Amino acid sequence: MKFVFGRAQGHRLGLRAGATVLALLVLAVPAAGQAAADPVREPGTVVADKALPVAAEIGGAATGSRQLTYWTEGPTGAPALSTGAVYLPKGTAPAGGWPVVSWAHGTNGVGDDCAPSHGFDVTSLTRDYVSAWLTQGYAVVASDFVGLGTEGVHAYLHGRSEGRAVIDMVRAARKVTPELSPRWVAVGHSQGGHAAMFAAHEATRYAPELDYRGAVATGTPANLELLFPLGGPGFPNLGLNGLTAFAGYVIAGLQVARPDLPIDEYLTPRGRELVETAKSMCFLPLHKYAAPIGVGELFSRPLGDERIRSALRDYLAVPTTGYDRPVFIGQGLRDQTVPFPLSTKLAADMQLAGQPVTYRSYDAFHGSSVFEALPDTTAFVRSLFGTA
Template structure:
């Protein structure tokens, strides 16, 4: 299938809405019929991964130019402790008639916004960067589906950089979107930047095994925070300021996420009062707000003891280590050489490890900083994805 195909008549907006309503109503009815009778209110029973719970119109600030009937879905996926959990996400369908076979899908994994509900992209205003980046995919003839990730806009706290749950949310977002949007093809790719690059790699690692009914073709990951499991154990009291943009805020989100995913680990024992306070605030503040609150606090001031013991080292590796083997579709990895948010050596090492392990990876370097390099990569990554489709 190619992106440019002979158009077919697309269902009218009214017809599409009735279909979506019917599907969601049926899903809710099934859940209601299978729920045990109870006197007090109880959560709806979990559906299969990708099962849609509700469909809403996106807020105006979360809409994209070039898309029609943009909607926010709430759907079932997997949470950071391995049980069923709800996520929300947006569906953007290009204007105009759909091609034969439906719009191929980009499942977008967003960069760091925070872990509080107010930081969920589909619940508020999306960034100018995301508008430009996602608008390019819409203009290229791709539908875009964009998970918020578990805990962002849904119950619980988002486990930042928890690879398995973020990757599955990216995959299940495709399932959910196709369940209520008949114009979407089963053919899809995972695309992510920064935190989303990390999520896209995890989605890529198990896409064909986890969702064999879909036609997964490959993944794009730029500015990916890989190899952090080798850096965190170096942390401890007096850890020097390395000049990395936003490091205390990122560290607070990771520590908070580890506490969510691994309640058996006494994470607070590693924190000073300053660090514990910043981690608590990380659950309430979006990234730019947390960064401002952190001020001149350094990571060394946040830690009361070294992070290099076996307990923490093992836990952090299981939490966020990006696999470097086991991919069965092509990968594109890109990174900005002057990136001070996710330093270039981290992305270069990821690409080198993938290549050394015989994975089908394309690696490109760009002259721009963290977000700028992602925009610079667009001509390369859109060509890469079009070749896959």
């Protein structure tokens, strides 16, 4: 494993919670095992193929863009539909087809209006980043994840279903796009970094017909299953950007994935109202709406009992073993949304378990870290495809 820290290694990072978070994380326990799904619909089967909405286009670097609706696995393990976009580079595909980057997006929200391939929040950041891969000769496929643009509420940060949506997006795209190679990598940032880690963990076992090469995850919200059980009345403000909004999304997703869990019993009236609002409000307006509300105001009782702990492990915990292809984890040292101790501990646990992980840190904030890492991730992905 390679640990390389950026120029701000010895600087004050302005993360008031950093030391506290790191101290809490040393109490980590192994993630619980996950049961295999038994879908009745073939994962990756395309049920709709149509032109991509203009608002979801990413600009001049792409051609042949389209929106697919396809079968994958939902958060309860049942078959579910997801939508996603396919972007092709300009020019003629090489022998064997375009190598594929399966891009996993960051936090948009959990309601249908927040789906990227339907045109929500395809920002200049997204356009520039996806275009950077297209101009290098990679096709980019981009799942919305189950519940974003399809039936139900999206189970935000439900690792298993998000990871499988990333994998099945490659399957679906190849069924209708003959120019695509079976060779592919998973690339994700923020929420998408979490999804990319889950895709990486099971890609070769779940989709052995594809030629999975490795994964890139930046700004990855790992080890949250260790933090959420500390929540309860009076939980302090940790100074993390958007924490209350993120908590609302996770609780809404937990309601979807674990309908047997009486999570409402742990919420105050204000907490229940915020969670219901989160189900339809996309991230930027929810962030503004939730800014005056402390996380401690959401809960009427602590989340530390074993029933909730177990549910959160199953829902959130990024595996630290079982990777059979290289993984690159990148992190901004100035990140106040996903503080660096979270991903640093993930990488350290993987290294201790003998996993093929490379960790790099950057003098960057959450959003900028994905671009600061791009020279390194570009070289890393080229090495995976043997074109370095």
